[in-house]
Amino acid sequence: MPERQRADARRNYARILAVAEAEVATHGAGASLEQIARTAEVGSATVRRHFPTRRALLEAVSRKQMEALCARAEALTGESDSRSALLEWLSDVIAYSVSARGLAAALVYEGAGPDSVHENSCSAAIEEAGTPLLRHAVRDGAVAPGITVADLITLVVGIVLATEHHPDPAASADRLFRLSVAGLSPRNGASPQG
Structure with a gap:
């Protein structure tokens, strides 16, 4: 099961990053992390696990x-x-x-x-x-x-x-x-x- 979790984590990371790129391009550095999570169809905690800070x-x-x-x-x-x-x-x-x-x-x-x-x-x-x-x-x-x-x-x-x-x-x-x-x-x- 750990390999499946790693694959899921990689997919989540890629999806979050793609959504974040679009959100930052539209809204700049103040792009909403919650909106990124919603659009990427993951929880806010998942976004924060991959990206613990806005920086x-x-x-x-x-x-x-x-x-x-x-x-x-x-x-x-x-x-x-x-x-x-x-x-x-x-x-x-x-x-x-x-x-x-x-x-x-x-x-x-x-x-x-x-x-x-x-x-x-x-x-x-x-x-x-x-x-x-x-x-x-x-x-x-x-x-x-x-x-x-x-x-x-x-x-x-x-x-x-x-x-x-x-x-x-x-x-x-x-x-x-x-x-x-x-x-x-x-x-x-x-x-x-x-």
Whole structure:
């Protein structure tokens, strides 16, 4: 009987995850766990057994996007223009976060320490993937020393969360990101439009 239970658990997990992906895409990080349970035709306890926290659910829903972002960072590492490579990757993180509702919430740092049992696997993966890009940009003098990937992801998350209810969240997020990169002074003629 244990093998049957494991097969049932795997099926339940897959069904819950598929429903959760649709719910998060529609309702964002605040998707109702009870609605997910009803739609997946399982009890709330089953959802909580597979995903003990909302963060665990969001991380599972975001896993494919996270893997794609990590692969993108790896592909851009070593580009000759390290600043452009870093900014292109951060733009991709923003675009994914805007289109995949809930991803920004999965990236939020909640102050857990490095040896915390509540490690944020999404943030950890993104930080690991982005570190070589940032390191190259710092080495080339394109980014100020002391800036961390955590700083950059916090900025991205803030932009995405602040613009998610705008009429065109993607355009608003992109504009704010470009503005933050260019800064407020008109020194080099950079415009937040492009």
